[in-house]
Amino acid sequence: MIWLFVLLWPLLGIKPEGLEVATTFSVWWRIAIGCASILVIYQLNSVGAFNFITKPVGEAVGGAKKATSTLPFAVWAFAILAFAVAYPHLFGRYAQDVAINCMIYICLGLGLNVVVGLAGMLDLGYIAFYGLGAYTYALLSVHYKLAFWICLPISAGVAGLGACIIGYCSMRMRGDYLAIVTLGFAEIVRMVLNNWMSLTNGPNGITGIKAPGMYWPDFANGMTLEHLWLKKLSLIYYVILALVIFTIIAVYRLNHSRIGRAWEAIREDETAAEVMGIPTFYMKLLGYCTGACFGGMAGAFYAARMRFVSPESFTFLESAMVLSMVVLGGMGSIPGVILGALALIALPEIFRDFELYRMLVFGGVMTLMMLFRPQGLLPPKRRMKAEKD
Amino acid sequence: MAELHLHDVSVRFGGLQALAEVNFSLMPGEIVGLIGPNGAGKTTVFNVITGVYSASGGHVEYNGENLTGLKPYQVLHKGIARTFQNIRLFQNMTALENVMVAQHSRSSCGVFGAIFRTPTQKREEARIKEKAMEELRFAELDEFADEVASSLPYGHQRRLEIARALASEPSSILLDEPAAGLNPAESSELMETIRKISERGINVLMVEHDMKVVMGICQRLVVLDHGVMIAKGNPEEIQKNPAVIEAYLGN
Numbered sequence: 001m002i003w004l005f006v007l008l009w010p011l012l013g014i015k016p017e018g019l020e021v022a023t024t025f026s027v028w029w030r031i032a033i034g035c036a037s038i039l040v041i042y043q044l045n046s047v048g049a050f051n052f053i054t055k056p057v058g059e060a061v062g063g064a065k066k067a068t069s070t071l072p073f074a075v076w077a078f079a080i081l082a083f084a085v086a087y088p089h090l091f092g093r094y095a096q097d098v099a100i101n102c103m104i105y106i107c108l109g110l111g112l113n114v115v116v117g118l119a120g121m122l123d124l125g126y127i128a129f130y131g132l133g134a135y136t137y138a139l140l141s142v143h144y145k146l147a148f149w150i151c152l153p154i155s156a157g158v159a160g161l162g163a164c165i166i167g168y169c170s171m172r173m174r175g176d177y178l179a180i181v182t183l184g185f186a187e188i189v190r191m192v193l194n195n196w197m198s199l200t201n202g203p204n205g206i207t208g209i210k211a212p213g214m215y216w217p218d219f220a221n222g223m224t225l226e227h228l229w230l231k232k233l234s235l236i237y238y239v240i241l242a243l244v245i246f247t248i249i250a251v252y253r254l255n256h257s258r259i260g261r262a263w264e265a266i267r268e269d270e271t272a273a274e275v276m277g278i279p280t281f282y283m284k285l286l287g288y289c290t291g292a293c294f295g296g297m298a299g300a301f302y303a304a305r306m307r308f309v310s311p312e313s314f315t316f317l318e319s320a321m322v323l324s325m326v327v328l329g330g331m332g333s334i335p336g337v338i339l340g341a342l343a344l345i346a347l348p349e350i351f352r353d354f355e356l357y358r359m360l361v362f363g364g365v366m367t368l369m370m371l372f373r374p375q376g377l378l379p380p381k382r383r384m385k386a387e388k389d
Numbered sequence: 390m391a392e393l394h395l396h397d398v399s400v401r402f403g404g405l406q407a408l409a410e411v412n413f414s415l416m417p418g419e420i421v422g423l424i425g426p427n428g429a430g431k432t433t434v435f436n437v438i439t440g441v442y443s444a445s446g447g448h449v450e451y452n453g454e455n456l457t458g459l460k461p462y463q464v465l466h467k468g469i470a471r472t473f474q475n476i477r478l479f480q481n482m483t484a485l486e487n488v489m490v491a492q493h494s495r496s497s498c499g500v501f502g503a504i505f506r507t508p509t510q511k512r513e514e515a516r517i518k519e520k521a522m523e524e525l526r527f528a529e530l531d532e533f534a535d536e537v538a539s540s541l542p543y544g545h546q547r548r549l550e551i552a553r554a555l556a557s558e559p560s561s562i563l564l565d566e567p568a569a570g571l572n573p574a575e576s577s578e579l580m581e582t583i584r585k586i587s588e589r590g591i592n593v594l595m596v597e598h599d600m601k602v603v604m605g606i607c608q609r610l611v612v613l614d615h616g617v618m619i620a621k622g623n624p625e626e627i628q629k630n631p632a633v634i635e636a637y638l639g640n
Contacts, residue, residue, distance in 0.1 A: 280462070
C-alpha cells in the first residue's frame with residue numbers, strides 16, 4: 001500500500017503544463033484518509049467489533065436469498081424482460097442512450113465470453129471484429145444502399161471470416177503468445193482502417209450510414225405497410241434489445257451443447273481434450289469465429305446507431321474494456337458478463353461528477369477484484385459449487 | 390473385433406532412444422499388461438499409439454489401417470481410447486459433462502444446430518446424455534453426475550476417467566496405471582471393472598506397477614526396459630524370466 005501512495009502523489013501532479021506536485025497534496029491526503037479509515041473498519045470487523053450489525057444483516061440477506069431462490073427462473077426472466085421493454089417509456093433520452101451503449105457492450109462481452117470464458121483463449125484484439133462488422137455495414141449501406149437487416153448477417157460473416165484468417169495463423173499458439181498475436185492483429189486492422197483512404201476515408205470516418213428500417217402496418221390508410229427509419233432512440237433501443245436477447249439465447253445454447261462442452265474441455269486440458277476425440281485446432285478456430293460473429297453483429301448495430309464510424313472507436317482500450325467486463329463479471333457466466341457490462345458502462349455514467357478519478361477507481365477496483373474475488377462477480381454455477389467443497 | 394499391432398516402433402527424443410523397435414499385438418478379447426521399471430517407455434508406447442507422439446521408426450496398425458500421422462482425435466475415432474497416468478479430467482466440469490465430452494467424435498451437430506436447437510440436435514443431445522449416464526452407471530458414479538470433477542475423491546476420479554474413455558465407444562482401451570494410488574479394496578474393485586470391460590468385447594492394454602493387479606487379470610504381459618522389449622508371454626513365464634528379474638532387481 002505504501003508504495004502505491006508514494007507513486008500516487010507525483011502521478012496526480014502530472015498536468016499538461018508540467019509537474020505541479022504541490023497542489024495535488026490535498027487530493028492525495030483525502031485518498032489516504034479514506035484508505036486508512038477503510039483499513040481501520042476492516043480491522044475492527046475482523047476483530048468482531050461489528051458483530052451486532054453484521055449478524056442480523058447477514059441473516060436478512062440469507063433469508064432474502066432463500067426467498068428469491070424459490071421463485072422459478074422464468075419469473076425472473078419475465079420480470080427483467082418486462083422492465084427492459086418498458087424502459088424507454090420510463091426514462092428519458094439520456095438514460096436510453098446509456099442503456100443502448102450498455103447493451104452493445106453486453107453483446108460484445110457475450111461474444112468475447114465465448115472466446116475467453118468458454119474456449120479459454122486470451123484474446124486482446126476482440127475489438128477488431130467489432131470494427132470489421134461496423135465498417136462492413138457502413139460501406140454496404142453507403143455504397144450499395146443495402147438494408148440493415150440484410151447487412152447484419154453479412155457483417156457477422158465478414159467478422160467471422162476475418163477471425164478465420166487471423167485464427168488460422170494464430171491458433172497454434174497458446175496462452176500469452178496468443179494474446180500478443182491477437183493484439184497485433186487488432187492493431188493491423190485498425191491501421192488498415194485508418195490508412196486505406198480510398199475505401200474507408202481514413203481517420204475522417206464514414207458518414208451518411210442509414211439507420212435500420214422497418215415495415216410497420218399503417219392502419220390510417222387501410223392495411224398498408226409503411227416503411228419507417230428507426231431513427232428515434234426509443235425505437236433503436238428495441239433493435240439492440242432484440243439483438244441482446246438473441247445473443248444471450250445463442251450463447252446459452254452453445255454453452256449447453258456438444259460444441260460448448262468441447263470448448264470447455266479445451267479450456268480445461270487441451271491435450272486430454274484432443275485425446276478424447278476433439279479436433280482442438282478446428283474447435284478453437286470455430287470458437288474464435290463464433291465469438292467474432294457476435295462482435296460483428298454488435299459492430300453493425302453500432303454503425304447503424306451512430307450513423308458514423310471512424311477508426312478511433314476501435315482502439316485497444318475498447319478491447320481491454322470488453323475483456324475487463326468478462327473478467328469482472330465472471331468468465332463463462334452469462335449473467336456475470338451482463339453484470340460486468342452494466343458495472344463498467346452504467347456506473348461511470350451515474351458517477352459522472354467524479355470523472356477525473358474514473359481510471360484511478362477503475363484500476364483500484366480491478367486490483368481488489370483480482371485479490372479478493374478472482375473468479376468474478378457471478379461465476380458460473382458449478383464452479384461456485386466446487387469452491388464450497 | 391479389433392486388432393492392434395505395433396511393428397518395430399521406435400521413438401527418439403534428440404539423443405534419447407525412448408523406444409527401440411518394439412513389437413507386440415493386442416488381439417481381440419485380450420487383456421494385456423505392459424510392465425517395466427520406471428522410465429522404461431511404457432507411457433511413450435501409449436503416446437505413440439494415440440498419436441500424441443509420432444514414431445521415428447516403424448508403424449502402428451489398427452484393424453489393418455496404418456495409424457501413422459493421425460492426430461489423437463482421429464485415433465480415438467478409429468476406436469482407441471485411453472486414460473492418463475496423472476489423472477487429466479476436465480476439472481471444472483461436472484462428472485456427467487466430462488463423460489459427455491467423449492461422445493464428441495460420435496456426434497455431429499454444429500454451431501447452427503446448437504443455436505436454433507434443431508430436432509436433430511435435440512435427439513443427438515438426448516442420446517449423448519443417455520450414453521454418458523450409462524457409462525456413469527457402469528462405473529457406479531451415477532449419483533455423482535452433477536458433482537464437479539475436482540471435488541470427487543481420488544478413487545472416483547480414476548473411475549470417472551475410465552468412464553470417460555468408455556463413453557467414446559472404443560473397441561480398445563489403454564489404461565495408464567489405473568491402480569496407482571488406490572487402496573487394496575479399490576484395486577480389487579478395479580480388477581472387477583477391467584474384467585467387465587473385457588466382457589463387453591473391448592480389448593484392454595494396461596500399464597501397471599501393482600503386480601497383484603497385473604498378475605491377477607492380464608492374460609499376456611509385455612516387459613519393457615530402457616525402451617527395449619525384453620520379454621513377452623503369459624504371467625507365469627514372465628515371473629520366471631531371468632531377464633525380467635534382472636531388470637527389476639538387478640543381478
